[in-house]
Amino acid sequence: MTDRTARIAGTTGHEAESAPSGTAGRPTALSGHLAPVPDEIDAYDLPVSGALPPELSGRYLRNGPNPKAASESGAHWFLGHGMLHGIRIAEGRAKWYRNRWVRTTRLAGAPATRPDGTRDLAVNAANTHVIEHGGRLLALCEGGLPYRVTPGLGTLGPEDFGGRLRTAMTAHPKEDPETGELHFFGYAPTPPYVTYHRMSAAGELEYSRVIDVPEPTMMHDFAITERYVIWLDLPVTFDATLRGRGMPLRWDDAYGARLGVMDRSGEAPVRWFGIEPCYVFHVGNAQEDAAGRIVLDAVRYDRATFNGVWTTIGGEPGTAWVPPAPGAAGPGAPGPVLYRWTLDPVTGAVGEAQLDDLAVEFPTLHSGRVGRAHRYLYLASEEPSGAVVRYDVTTGERRVHDAGPDRAVGEAVFVPARDARGEDEGWLLSIVTDRSGAGSELLVLDATDLTGAPAASVRLPRAVPAGFHGSWIADDAGDGHGDEAGR
Numbered sequence: 001m002t003d004r005t006a007r008i009a010g011t012t013g014h015e016a017e018s019a020p021s022g023t024a025g026r027p028t029a030l031s032g033h034l035a036p037v038p039d040e041i042d043a044y045d046l047p048v049s050g051a052l053p054p055e056l057s058g059r060y061l062r063n064g065p066n067p068k069a070a071s072e073s074g075a076h077w078f079l080g081h082g083m084l085h086g087i088r089i090a091e092g093r094a095k096w097y098r099n100r101w102v103r104t105t106r107l108a109g110a111p112a113t114r115p116d117g118t119r120d121l122a123v124n125a126a127n128t129h130v131i132e133h134g135g136r137l138l139a140l141c142e143g144g145l146p147y148r149v150t151p152g153l154g155t156l157g158p159e160d161f162g163g164r165l166r167t168a169m170t171a172h173p174k175e176d177p178e179t180g181e182l183h184f185f186g187y188a189p190t191p192p193y194v195t196y197h198r199m200s201a202a203g204e205l206e207y208s209r210v211i212d213v214p215e216p217t218m219m220h221d222f223a224i225t226e227r228y229v230i231w232l233d234l235p236v237t238f239d240a241t242l243r244g245r246g247m248p249l250r251w252d253d254a255y256g257a258r259l260g261v262m263d264r265s266g267e268a269p270v271r272w273f274g275i276e277p278c279y280v281f282h283v284g285n286a287q288e289d290a291a292g293r294i295v296l297d298a299v300r301y302d303r304a305t306f307n308g309v310w311t312t313i314g315g316e317p318g319t320a321w322v323p324p325a326p327g328a329a330g331p332g333a334p335g336p337v338l339y340r341w342t343l344d345p346v347t348g349a350v351g352e353a354q355l356d357d358l359a360v361e362f363p364t365l366h367s368g369r370v371g372r373a374h375r376y377l378y379l380a381s382e383e384p385s386g387a388v389v390r391y392d393v394t395t396g397e398r399r400v401h402d403a404g405p406d407r408a409v410g411e412a413v414f415v416p417a418r419d420a421r422g423e424d425e426g427w428l429l430s431i432v433t434d435r436s437g438a439g440s441e442l443l444v445l446d447a448t449d450l451t452g453a454p455a456a457s458v459r460l461p462r463a464v465p466a467g468f469h470g471s472w473i474a475d476d477a478g479d480g481h482g483d484e485a486g487r
Helices: 003-008 303-312
Strands: 042-044 048-050 058-065 082-090 093-101 129-133 136-140 147-149 155-158 182-187 194-199 205-211 228-233 236-238 249-251 258-263 271-274 283-288 294-300 337-343 350-354 360-364 376-381 386-392 398-404 407-409 413-416 426-434 440-446 456-459 470-474
Touching: 058 129, 058 136, 129 470, 228 283, 228 294, 249 303, 258 337, 283 360, 283 376, 294 360, 337 360, 386 407, 386 426, 398 407, 398 440, 413 470, 426 470
Parallel strands: none
Antiparallel strands: 042 093, 048 456, 058 082, 058 470, 082 093, 129 136, 136 147, 147 155, 182 194, 194 205, 228 258, 236 249, 258 271, 283 294, 294 337, 337 350, 360 376, 376 386, 386 398, 407 426, 413 426, 426 440, 440 456
C-alpha cells in the first residue's frame, strides 16, 4: 500500500514511530492522530483565535471509536467503544469541551447474545454518529440499537422507540427537510438481511419493510430523493469463516453490484440497476433531475482501494493496492473518489461518471438539500495535505482549505448562516488533529470563502482522536440547551 491510500484510511506508515507515550506498539490504526484517549475530562473557556460567529449558539458533537482497555488496542478501528466529544459555542465564546464514553452494555461487558442464542441489539459500540431527531439525541452504530444521550453527553440507555424497532439502525439516517420524516434501515448477518424503517418528525416509528437482498452485505449508507429511497447492494459481504477475527467481512467478486430504487411509500417492488463493481461507505446526496432521472453522488472505492484501506484499519488482508503507471490519471485512478450514477426509472438506463480525481471521504451538504437538488458537497481530503474541500457539482469547480501538512481533517459539518439566501452561505465545522497526536482544534470556516483564513479556531484541551461523524445541535433543536455539566 502506498502512502496515498494509507492517508485516506486515516493513517500513515511512519506514525508508530511518532506516536505519543502509551501508544508504542499499537497497530497503525490506533496510533498518532488515531490514538485513543484514556479518560473523560471537562474544560471551560477554551482559547479562540479569530472570532466565532455570534449566530452560532449550540453544540458541535462528534462520535468515534475509542478503546477503553489496552487489551482492545488490536481490534479493528471500527470496533472501539463510542466516545462523544462536545464543544459548546454561544455568545461568541467556546464555553466548554467535554468527552464521554457512551455507556453501552457492551462497554459494561455484556455478552452479544442472549441465553436463547439471539442477538442482543443493545450490545454494540454506539461509536459512529450522533444526531437529534424528535427531541432525542441518539448515538448511532449500525451494529445495533441507538443509544439515547443527554445534552451534557451522559448516557440514558438503548432506544427502541417504544419496542417498535427490532433491528439494528444505520448510522446514516436521512431526515427529509420538508416533511421532517427520518428514513433509515438496519442490516444483519442473518435474515432478514436489510429492513427499511420510516419515522415521523415527532419520533414515532411508523413503517417497516424487509428489503430482499441475496446475501448479508455491509450496507453502510443509502440515499433518499423526494419520491424514492436508493439502496446500495454492493460486494462487501459477511464471511462466516472470519467470525471471531474482528470484522467478518470481505470483498466478494461473485456478489456483483447494484443500486435499488424504491418508491418512498414502500408499497412497490424495488427496481434494481446493475453497476460496475465498487463499494460506497458514504453518500453525498441524491436528487431527481428535470427528466425524472435519479442522480446519486457518492464516494466510490474500487476493489483494490477498498482492500488496501480495509487492511490498514484492521480488516482481514485483501488484494494489495497497486500504484498506477506514471502519468496515469482520470477515471480509474486510485483512491476513493467522488462519483455519480444516473438512473432512469423509465428506460432502465444507467450512467456512471467519475466527477473528480482527488482522493476524498466524509461528504456532507446543507441539511436543507437532502434528497433535493444540490450544488455543493463538502469533503475531507489528505492531498496534498489535510484539507476541507468544497465541490461544485454544477460547474465542477473545486475549492480547498489547506489545513497544513501532517494534519488529519475530520468531517466538515455545514451550519447555515442566519437569513442565508445562497446554498453555501454558512459555516463549516471540523475537528483537525495533528498526525503526531500532539493536539487538536475545531476549525470554523466560511463556506463561501474556503480558500481564506478560518473565521475562528478553537484550541481543544487535548488531542481528539480522528473519528467518524458529528452534528451541530442548535440550542433550538428541541433537546434542551447545552450548558449542563455531566448530565
